Amino acid sequence: MTAIDIRGLVVRRRGNTVLDHLDLAVPIGSVTGLLGPSGSGKTTLLRVLVGAQRRTSGTVTVLGRPAGDAALRKKIGYTTQVASVYPDLTALQNVRYYGTLYGIGRAAALDALARVDLARYADRPVGALSGGQVNRVSLACALVSRPPLLLLDEPTVGLDPLLRRNLWALFRSEAHEHGSTLVVSSHVLDEAAHCDRLLLLREGRLIADDTPAGLLSATDAADLDDAFLNLVLR
């Protein structure tokens, strides 16, 4: 079963080819890492999946429907790279507002804050929180409705190692225990080991689509960093 199916996706913007003939599939109930240097097209790909980015050509099927279909809006949780929350509201007010959009109440909002380890800060205005905490409020706004598909754009950027480990544990539990499908972008390659599958983008092209173990054996590398370097330099 695939959550996402992409065939021949091309996105051109002002003459530049941002995504160049992508073909890929993402299985349901998995954590897929979308990796690549900045500017490689990760954000554009996520925006295509969420229906915010116009495509030049190709077909993109998300949960059995064309990307951007109105019925998908109830089923996708999305975080942008910059935390998209209201700094003048408290953490709980933010998560509750997003929850209300999915018909979900206070208990679920508190639960979402607990899942990102911010229960203590529920009544703190977001503007008074640290950068990493604000990112997690934004994440809680996407988690609150327990959507079948979570598209997270660099959710772990700028966080300390312990928090990053906890978030990856959370992502795996959302996928493996609750059956959600997660696509998580990152430019930090050492996060790849946490994923079930990896998609490596470079200059808009898909240069790897494999499991972490498969990637290691295919590239004859000792660790994932080496594997990526081998691929990029090949």
Next chain:
Amino acid sequence: MNPRLTLATAARVLAQLRRDPRTIALVLVLPCVLLWLFKEVFSAQPEVFQQLAPALLATFPLLIMFLVTSVAMVRERSGGTLERLLTTPLGKADLVLGYGIAFGVLALVQGLAASGISLWVLGLARPSSVPLLLLIAVADAVLGAALGLGVSALATNEFQAVQFLPAVILPQFLLSGLITPTSSMAGWLDAVSRVMPLRYAVDGMGRLVRSTTVSTTVWWDLGVIAGCAVIALVVGSTTLRRTTT
């Protein structure tokens, strides 16, 4: 459109305002102070204040709600919350109406404060209908919010949004009949002023204060303002794009 989501959005905008007491104070106190200032400036000619005050009561809601909404919407656009909201079940109409309702409520409170001060402290002649006066103020405020929403699509940051204030509001102010009666303007200016909604708010408020009965013209004025507000909201909501290149 979904009334529950519309009201949730209005509640969210009001909650944001509640956390900003300085803005609330400015919105509520500033019109009262300015009205008092006008009264003092024309203390030797009390009839000028009687003429000016209704026009000012019509101008403040438009001006202030335009400013507040354009800046708030520029923030929604540049902060990424708009893009994110448009990927959720929230409809564009829910978002636009939510803003309209929230600033309509704020305008009602502002109208109560400004007209209360004018009537009971500054000695403005009692209008033939206070509820209708407030209704015009609220419609006027929703219009201001809708215009601010539309302008936010043209501005890429808050600086630019503020610059649109003189462009959108000042011509309406000049041609509203506040400075010179519209009847004494050149024919083409009068024609231009007829398509500017502020003229109808100034006209309606003036009639309410000058007359002891409510004429049908006042209802027409209110209808024009409400109609313009609806059109501006519809046009403004088309500037919210789910998909961009």
